Amino acid sequence: MNAAQIRFATLWRREVNRFMKIKKQTIGAPLLETFLYISVFGAALGSRIDKLHGIDYVVFVIPGLIMMAWSINAFTNNSSSILQQKFQGAIQDQLSSPASPAELLLAFSLGGFMRGLTVAVLTFLASSLLVDLPVEHVLVLVPSLFLVGFFFSQLGVLIGVRAEQFDDVAFAQTFVLQPLIFLGGVFYSATLLPEPYETLTHFNPIFYMINLVRYGFVGFSEVSIALSLVALTAATTVLFLVNLRLFSRGYRLRA
């Protein structure tokens, strides 16, 4: 490996090492939470709910839960990691190294991406033991999950860089992200909603992400897959470019 590769690998390793050192909190807790959702909404309520669009309710819900686990963990990891390091001043060690803004941004992004991926894969494996979860369109599922993970990693970085106190991160997660995810159709189909809520759901970007992932697993979607993929790719690219600009300027990182 050359010096740049060693540098990038170390920056990335630091991010993975951080969440692995507190894995009860970063991996165990989200897994338990997802398992509880599956138990309550799938096993308990699901037995009393008819099929949704011809799909067992528990199978309908699990793709959304996998997407939710990936997105929230990617977001939380990056926003917390950056803010913590800003508080400790430890980020100075990386900022005063020869690492470029792009290297720093990608390493921070990949930390959350890896945590989201770990929780999502474990959720998938655990769910597969409980129910027969199909994978209908792997060529849609893999890029969709990749884009969702990268989008929320970028969003976590953005919030972490902008945040000046832990309240800022908590606000973004509790008052913006979680309502959007819950109202994006993880637990229901938008077609079941009365107007104007059904129409309003279509203005929620996370609705499209959930549909992409659900389509990948069970082959059902309420939106255009091609359009959703293009929009998600565009949104992820824009977010990455915004973050790259912030890192290049040293926004709230360098005095």
Next chain:
Amino acid sequence: MARVVPRMKALEIQNLQKRYPTGVEALRGVSVGIEEGDFFGLLGPNGAGKSTLIHCATGLAQPTGGSIEIFGHDAIDRYAEARQAVGLAPQEPNLDWFLTVEETLDYHAGYFGMPRRERRERTKELLETFSLTEKRTERTRTLSGGMKRRLILARAMMHRPRLLILDEPTAGVDVELRLELWHYVQKINQEGTTILLTTHYLEEAEQLCDRIAFIAEGQIVAEGSSAELAERFEVPNLEDAYLALVGRKELSRSHIELAGEVEA
């Protein structure tokens, strides 16, 4: 007649300016040069601009004007080469709470592109040098203040920087560590490492530094050897020169001793 070969500039700062978004003008046209192999002291009262100058040189702050070159590399346009040459031991402890002592050194060296085997050997060497071997598996947040300071110094040395910047390294440390540090930095300076030291302990600067600059209100107001500065301010020593600079001549020890003699 022997020809004097000019030494390379380790740090060349020209007309450096830094205005924070709050409007505070921390540096107002600082120009200073440190030659390779120098042991250079930067002295000044709190808020004079010492740390801001250091942060500008290491990429932690962005200058609003002027230029900084480190071993000929522009600190902005050629930041990778410039930062590779610098090791920084900051004034405030900035250790990563999640890492152990050993990981702190290993990760730092990794950020500077050092291969694994070299990192391992260097980590072992510096853990021994700074008496940290027994603490190597402990998380940094459990260390005492003195141990944290040792680790910060070891970390700054980890990638073998050609220019070592020590921002008040002995503030709040015990006598033993202070003397250990003095011996160590003198040794590496003799081996060729250029050192920039900021300190409030004037006897430290007097003993260690070849050249000293006084900074006040964001400007370099005097520069020279300890003796030259004393001569310039027409006082017997560096401490009195400093007191003259900050306008507190009445605090001179000679006044206190004189007063004591009168009372006796």
